[in-house]
Amino acid sequence: MRIEIPREFERIGAVQIYGLQKIYELDAGPETPAFASDKDGLVRCIPSEDIYEIESEMAIVVPVRNERLKLLEGVLVGIPNPCLVIVVSNSPREPVDRFHLEQETIENICRLTGKKVLVVHQKDPVVAKAFAEAGYTDILDDKGLVRNGKAEGMIMGTLLARMMGRKYLGFVDSDNYFPGAVHEYVREYAAGFRLNEGDHTFVRISWHSKPKIVESELYFAKWGRSSIQSNRILNKLLSCYTGFETEIIKTGNAGEHALTLDLAMNLDYATGYAVESYHFVNIFEKFSGILPDTDANNMSNKVKIAQIESRNPHLHQHKGDEHVEHMIAASLSTVYHTKLCPENLRADIDELLVTRGYQSEDATLAPVRVYPALNKLNLDTFTEIMEEIIPMAPGEFISSVKPELKDQAVM
Ligand code: GDD
Ligand code: MG
Numbered sequence: 446m447r448i449e450i451p452r453e454f455e456r457i458g459a460v461q462i463y464g465l466q467k468i469y470e471l472d473a474g475p476e477t478p479a480f481a482s483d484k485d486g487l488v489r490c491i492p493s494e495d496i497y498e499i500e501s502e503m504a505i506v507v508p509v510r511n512e513r514l515k516l517l518e519g520v521l522v523g524i525p526n527p528c529l530v531i532v533v534s535n536s537p538r539e540p541v542d543r544f545h546l547e548q549e550t551i552e553n554i555c556r557l558t559g560k561k562v563l564v565v566h567q568k569d570p571v572v573a574k575a576f577a578e579a580g581y582t583d584i585l586d587d588k589g590l591v592r593n594g595k596a597e598g599m600i601m602g603t604l605l606a607r608m609m610g611r612k613y614l615g616f617v618d619s620d621n622y623f624p625g626a627v628h629e630y631v632r633e634y635a636a637g638f639r640l641n642e643g644d645h646t647f648v649r650i651s652w653h654s655k656p657k658i659v660e661s662e663l664y665f666a667k668w669g670r671s672s673i674q675s676n677r678i679l680n681k682l683l684s685c686y687t688g689f690e691t692e693i694i695k696t697g698n699a700g701e702h703a704l705t706l707d708l709a710m711n712l713d714y715a716t717g718y719a720v721e722s723y724h725f726v727n728i729f730e731k732f733s734g735i736l737p738d739t740d741a742n743n744m745s746n747k748v749k750i751a752q753i754e755s756r757n758p759h760l761h762q763h764k765g766d767e768h769v770e771h772m773i774a775a776s777l778s779t780v781y782h783t784k785l786c787p788e789n790l791r792a793d794i795d796e797l798l799v800t801r802g803y804q805s806e807d808a809t810l811a812p813v814r815v816y817p818a819l820n821k822l823n824l825d826t827f828t829e830i831m832e833e834i835i836p837m838a839p840g841e842f843i844s845s846v847k848p849e850l851k852d853q854a855v856m
Pocket of ligand 1: 508509510511512533534535567593594595598599617618619620669671672698699700701718721761764
């Protein structure tokens with residue numbers, strides 16, 4: 446892969462955020478000497494071997510809720526073989542057992558490719574029991590099962606990746622139409638880790654474009670409606686502390702992102718679609734040194750956030766516009782409710798939400814649920830219980846659903 450080195454960065458305490466990096470070649474071939482074609486050192490070349498090496502230490506978590514099987518299959522096709530794939534499904538099991546259909550699709554791909562895929566259902570009672578006994582009960586609903594939500598699925602995936610001993614963790618949505626785009630994201634995660642070695646690296650993808658039909662023509666939009674707002678507010682939050690206006694954050698809502706397992710286990714998680722914006726907020730809370738209760742250990746560990754601009758267009762399943770406003774509100778809520786947010790920025794957020802018709806002038810934006818970092822959970826207990834449903838046999842297709850669970854309606 447050939448990738449531009451970042452042209453700028455912002456620093457706040459131990460956090461270093463790099464500017465967007467362009468890709469110049471998706472595959473630069475094997476053992477290419479670094480800087481081979483760029484004497485000025487503006488572009489770095491990462492040999493394919495290095496990419497594969499990192500992929501073999503990476504788990505890719507694929508959250509699924511009721512997606513078309515063809516899309517899920519395409520996503521699996523796009524994920525490079527060395528990665529361990531962890532599918533966390535929250536698809537309904539009644540009246541049609543969608544989860545069973547997903548498993549069949551996955552099993553088929555595994556048979557043909559020898560892929561390593563681990564599949565779990567978000568409502569599996571054994572998973573709920575593992576969380577309960579490991580002392581992580583906030584994630585359970587009033588029925589005692591894991592709550593709905595993409596972030597909740599991501600948390601499960603993170604723990605499974607930890608259990609399986611992976612060093613890097615990436616996320617890819619399951620409703621992507623282009624296997625080639627998925628393939629590109631994973632290679633870019635690996636490139637980001639190669640360029641930013643260390644235990645606290647975050648790689649976030651900014652889509653080059655998102656195709657839409659406008660007046661019967663294809664139009665390649667650059668920014669989603671939600672990203673524009675969350676990037677703007679996150680940049681404002683950052684500039685409140687650096688004193689310089691900035692546009693460095695371009696990936697406030699990046700569903701496609703990857704991070705070292707060590708960092709993933711140290712971050713608090715916001716629920717639902719607020720999860721990605723809260724990554725920035727929580728990293729600022731824990732690693733900027735601004736809050737008085739900052740753990741001194743955090744300040745000795747540099748957190749590097751790389752932002753990479755992908756080349757493939759991003760085309761995913763269109764699910765209607767209703768949830769965009771909720772997505773914006775949820776993202777902004779993470780900024781609004783952090784102790785780091787100054788009053789003038791809160792007023793700015795209020796004004797934006799009133800103008801968009803999301804809330805009335807006298808209303809206050811509700812906080813989103815935040816789960817504590819996974820390093821607070823008893824991993825040994827969690828693992829012990831999960832081993833009931835996950836045989837830890839490396840190299841084999843692993844499915845969590847035992848026959849008796851298949852007949853049990855859990856949703
Ligand atoms: N396990 C699980 N549990 N997965 C879920 C759940 C759930 O409750 N809800 C949704 N998913 C899966 C979907 O199947 C999809 O693969 C992925 O999570 C993202 O959900 P979408 O509904 O497709 O979200 P989106 O396309 O509107 O938003 C995406 O892009 C945003 C940036 O523009 C998401 O990745 C957002 O998180 C991201 O901020
Ligand atoms: Mg989607």
